[in-house]
Amino acid sequence: MVTCQDMTEPTTSAPALRGRPRSERSHQAIIAATNELLNERGFVDLTIDEVALRAKVSKTTIYRRWPTKGTLVFEAFSDQFLALQPIPSAGSLHEDLLAALRRFIKVIKGTVMGRTLAGLVAEVQRDPELAEVWRDRFVVRVRTHHRVMIDRAIERGELSDDVDAEVVLDLLYGAAYHRLLQSHLPLSDGFAQAVVDTVVAGLLTNHAGTATKGVGG
Amino acid sequence: MVTCQDMTEPTTSAPALRGRPRSERSHQAIIAATNELLNERGFVDLTIDEVALRAKVSKTTIYRRWPTKGTLVFEAFSDQFLALQPIPSAGSLHEDLLAALRRFIKVIKGTVMGRTLAGLVAEVQRDPELAEVWRDRFVVRVRTHHRVMIDRAIERGELSDDVDAEVVLDLLYGAAYHRLLQSHLPLSDGFAQAVVDTVVAGLLTNHAGTATKGVGG
């Protein structure tokens, strides 16, 4: 769980347990109501007032914990989403990447999370504070997670250590995000195959001479 | 120029020139004021009221032509942006794609258009009507434009006609959009090189056997 305090302040060792504690039940009810409304209306048409109504909680209680709609939805979304993105270990780089990308696409298309993800990316462009939280607690987290597939391929010697893992992730998931956000073409399985085919083929080519190392940062 | 009517209705042959015509001067002033405010405040903090004030025009006049803030900003942005995306003809596929991607990145980083582009992509997630306009009059337009580079490479025989041009565009520009929207890493020149190196290498590999044709649509 990621509370508002965790998002904005470094975790304090002393939780200061004087006074009435925050209701865990309210917390759960708010997150649950948020997810319900995310399903029914989507990110844009979700209002804090309605969440409060649904959760049988005062609106004030929500604002005490989450400063904005974005941070609330972020929390309701992120843990749930990340739990559905395991790292495959099929063996080859191609198999791993394809399985991971398929998994990503499946969740995007098969649940409401695709629309919510798009809504959050949109909100991030509007709210600089949310952008920071988003990068640190989602983007970096997912990428670190996914980078394991590439690192393992390098360790196995399947891939040259000249390869910039960051660029690889940008190619794979950038393409997928692109279709999600622009909606110009569907996130089909053939798309996933073509993306992974092309990228892996490109990586397995010996590209000594065209330096591609260390450009990520 | 793309007017509101052009966006929502098929172009009528009879422009109906009875009555007082719309002031072209007002049109220019509104677009100019929009671009000014886009520079000063960005997409999010731009308000129609302020555009009206700046353009010395009634707010009503703006709403007569553009139904929403998104469509107004879209028009102020798109022609300007597209004019800065010429198709290079250096010769090889690698050279063409790299030059085009560099050009894209240069405009994104060197002008306010990067922020505006991000803001528009965000707005598109919130406004379904704008989304339609965006796809038809921007995304498809840019992609058709860019696809020429790939088609020419196929004609030259440099590239197999098995290659799905749509996927190629998603890989290149998807990666760039990804860094623009997520801000996790900079849009450096090394990034552009690595992206093009990897994708072109992947395309030049003979991938007969892994069908990648016709999955774009």
Add this chain to the structure above:
DNA sequence: AGGGTACGATACGTGTCGTACCGTAAATAA
């Protein structure tokens, strides 16, 4: 002249946000 349309100015209703207030509830500390 007359009809049709755009214009300016302004007022208005709407929706959502986020905050302020205040009496009450729940926990700790003396």
Add this chain to the structure above:
DNA sequence: TTATTTACGGTACGACACGTATCGTACCCT
């Protein structure tokens, strides 16, 4: 027990931007 501290519910409120309505005036055609 009593005092203190903090969260809670309920509600009212201010702020802000949106988009619409109204109406008298300006412009261009037939």
